[in-house]
Amino acid sequence: MLKLTDLIQMAGVDLGDYKIHCATGLKSPPLEAFFDGRWKQWQEEQNQKNFECDRILSLIQLEDSRWLFAGVYDVLGVKAVVRPRGDCYQYDTREVHGLEHLTGRTIIQFEKKFRASYLRGPKYADQMLMVGLLEQRMTVGEFPGFNAVLLSHAKLKTVVREDIDSWRAALGNVAGVYIITDNSTGKQYVGSAYGGDGIWSRWSAYAKNGHGGNAELRSLLQEKGSAHADNFQYSILEVCDLNASDDFIIGRESHWKTVLRTREYGLNSN
Numbered sequence: 001m002l003k004l005t006d007l008i009q010m011a012g013v014d015l016g017d018y019k020i021h022c023a024t025g026l027k028s029p030p031l032e033a034f035f036d037g038r039w040k041q042w043q044e045e046q047n048q049k050n051f052e053c054d055r056i057l058s059l060i061q062l063e064d065s066r067w068l069f070a071g072v073y074d075v076l077g078v079k080a081v082v083r084p085r086g087d088c089y090q091y092d093t094r095e096v097h098g099l100e101h102l103t104g105r106t107i108i109q110f111e112k113k114f115r116a117s118y119l120r121g122p123k124y125a126d127q128m129l130m131v132g133l134l135e136q137r138m139t140v141g142e143f144p145g146f147n148a149v150l151l152s153h154a155k156l157k158t159v160v161r162e163d164i165d166s167w168r169a170a171l172g173n174v175a176g177v178y179i180i181t182d183n184s185t186g187k188q189y190v191g192s193a194y195g196g197d198g199i200w201s202r203w204s205a206y207a208k209n210g211h212g213g214n215a216e217l218r219s220l221l222q223e224k225g226s227a228h229a230d231n232f233q234y235s236i237l238e239v240c241d242l243n244a245s246d247d248f249i250i251g252r253e254s255h256w257k258t259v260l261r262t263r264e265y266g267l268n269s270n
Contacts, residue, residue: 003129078090146174152234190253194250
């Protein structure tokens, strides 16, 4: 099997003094940042001076020993930043061009049996083996079925921005009742979608501004700031035929509000 470093060198890129960044974050998932086009910014904020090198070779964990190659970045500088949530180091990086055919497409086998996430490159270069090359850059993926929908706000924005066919086809052909959970508090909002493009149309509005025009969610984001929408998680409670009457769907919405008690303890006001 080919080594990742061989593929990079074949593309005419010299890694020089480099570190391997093995991204496995749970609180702010790196794969979501990659899907949402925020990977460079996500990587640049570090709690320690982790990138004392010329270049960063970025890997994002997919499962166990499988990783996604997320590009190579020049380290241009770093500065200490004081922030309310904790001091950090803010790096300035630039993605190295010429690897677009590999970035987001190359699947790597790398058996990492230790916790360290910032590794000196030459020591591990022989262990990073290519086991797959996707036809297209990895994205959120195909629609998983109505019973398996569980989207973070970042993933929802990616689904809508990329207009993924399987998601649009599924969500655009059904009405129904959905639930939004604020993962920072556990509070929930139950809503419904009917007419037009059904749930797809409704969720596209949430992807755009976080509140989708709902008074309760708009008020929450005005209080907490628009970035608070990053805490939202979207799922489907019940699917209905697009031809079902508005009154029927609103009745099902009311039923779920009663079941989950989102009027008393959640984010619904009516």
